[in-house]
Amino acid sequence: MERSVDVVVVGAGISGLVAARDLVHAGLEVLVLESRDRVGGRILNEKLPGGEPIEVGGEWVGPGQHRIHALIEELGLQTYPTHTAGRNIAEIGETRSQYTGKVPKMNPLVLADIGQIQWRLDRMARQVAAADPWDGARAEELDGQTFATWLRQAAYTASGYSFFRTITEVVFAAEPEDFSALWAAFYIGGAGGLDPLISFAGGAQQDRIVGGSQRIALALAEQLDERILLNAAVTDIDWSEQGVRVVAGGTTVRAQRAVIAMPPPLTGRIRFAPGLPGDREQLVQRMASGRVIKVNVAYEKPFWRASGLSGLANSDRRLVSTVMDNTPLDSSTGVLVGFVDGKDADTCARMSFDERRASVISDLVGYFGPAAQNYIEYIERDWAAEEYSGGCYHSFTTPGTLTRFGHALRAPIGPLHWAGAETATTWVGAMDGAAESGQRAALEVVRKVSARASR
Known part of the structure; x- marks a missing residue:
């Protein structure tokens, strides 16, 4: 078939669907090619025993994420x-504590250390965020480590260092050795x-x-209707200043321009x-994705709430480093x-399913007591095993990459x-960032198409 x-x-x-929607609104004819048999990319719903949807991919939104909130409102969706409510549990070093608020109970010296590390980190991040990260005053220094x-x-x-290692694994689904300090500050x-x-x-x-959260993608897909072709893994893209030829299995698509909305790796x-310019190729070779196994464990009722947790x-010190x-x-x-991140995800992925499930439940019992053994459903998703994801939550750059090749991260190449x-x-890496990128790519295309039409 040729189109x-x-x-x-x-x-x-989300990024590809937002781009497609904006392009359609601009009056352009669009076709979306998706490798999977579904839409949503790294967001996905599954079902609990009672039929309620449960998120096995990205799911949260918050203040300051204006684009995704505007999209949620536009699509007629709601948040909650x-x-x-209740006491949180923290196991840091040799200590275990229950606490309320943002910070667990710790040695005052450790708390002071955590505070000064965060102050330094936030100051560094503000400096980097003020410009493209590769252009900042400290870019070479930070990207070199x-x-x-x-x-x-x-x-x-x-203990302060251990605390931030845990935070790093939770936020990046990776070890702090995996990516540069400049990428951390940028993120x-x-x-x-x-x-x-x-x-x-x-x-x-x-x-x-x-x-x-997959309802966002499903609602966007409903608007695009027959403009989406599933089970269409793109293998080849021929390109020139005159346009593109994209091959996906038995389908060939010719177009003026292409938006490639995929994890860079x-x-x-x-x-x-x-072939693409060397800077783009080198960039992609130096980017990797985080590794996380996300596990939802269902119970007859939320028993921990009755205990005030x-x-x-x-x-x-546990494989399941974070539970919510x-x-x-x-x-x-x-x-x-629960989230099994970074090196712990490597370890768990090498276990059999039964061994992995037993390890997860053991950690939940360690956190919440024997009642955690009485689960009614266990749902896991190893995003590194997803052929068309390659990991989660997002990709990052190794040391030296941003300052050498970061300018190729979003710069168009001909019609691409x-x-x-x-x-x-x-x-x-968040849903809001995905929406931003789709809007930006669509605007680039509209400007180029309009300029070409006015010649």
Whole structure:
């Protein structure tokens, strides 16, 4: 089958769907090619025993994420607050504590160390966020070291360093040795600081979408209707100043321009003819994706609430380093969601399913007591095992990459435009960043098409 359109969009995650919608609104003929048999990319709903949807991919939104909130409102969707009432659990170093508020009970010297590390980190992030990160005054210095190196230099106590290692695994689904300090500053600065990134009330985990986050993608897809072709994995893109020819299985699409809305590492699987410029190729080779296994464990009821616990727990010594109450709105079924990140995800992925499930349940029992053994459903998603995701939550750059090749992250190449949450300037890697990137790519295309038409 061969088709001709104005613009072909590769990828039906939020970024690709937003780009396609904006292009249609601009009066252009669009076709979206999606490798999977569904839309949504790294957001996905599954079902609990009672039929309620539960998110196994990205799910939270918060203040300051203006684009995704505007999209939610436009699509007629609603949000509700994440459950946070009760005492939280923290296991840091040799200590275990229950606490309310943002900060667990710790040695005052450790708390002071955590405070000064965060102050330094936020100051660095503000400086980097003021411009493209590769152009900043300290860009070479920060990009020449891993985030782990920066943390070791910033921390005065072992527990303070351990605390931020845990935060790093939770936020990036990676180890601080995996990416540069410049990428960390870029990412944190794009969220307005560490607190907005990791907080519930007033932060990125404040709210959830009624019916699950995939409803955003499903609603966008409904608007686009027959402009989306599923099970269409793109293998080849021929391009020139005259346009593009995109091959996806038995489908060939010719268009004036293409928006490629994929995680940057996955774009390296596509055969481009001619080959892409060296800076773009080098950039993609130096980007990797985080690794996380997200687990939802369902119970007859949220038993932890009766004990005065919020469901939030963190540990620097368990495979399940973070747990949250993930009970859907108005559901009688209680849900705890756990995250196995970074090297721990490597370890768990090598286990059998039964061994992995047993390890997860053991950690939940360690956090919440014997009642955690009495689950009614166990749902897991290893995003590194997803062929068309390659990992989660997002991709990042290794040391030296941003300063050498960062300018190629979102710059168009001929008729090729790049979208995806990693190409955003704010809320990088989040749904809001994905929406920003789709809007930006669509605007680039409209300007180019309009300029061509006016010649």
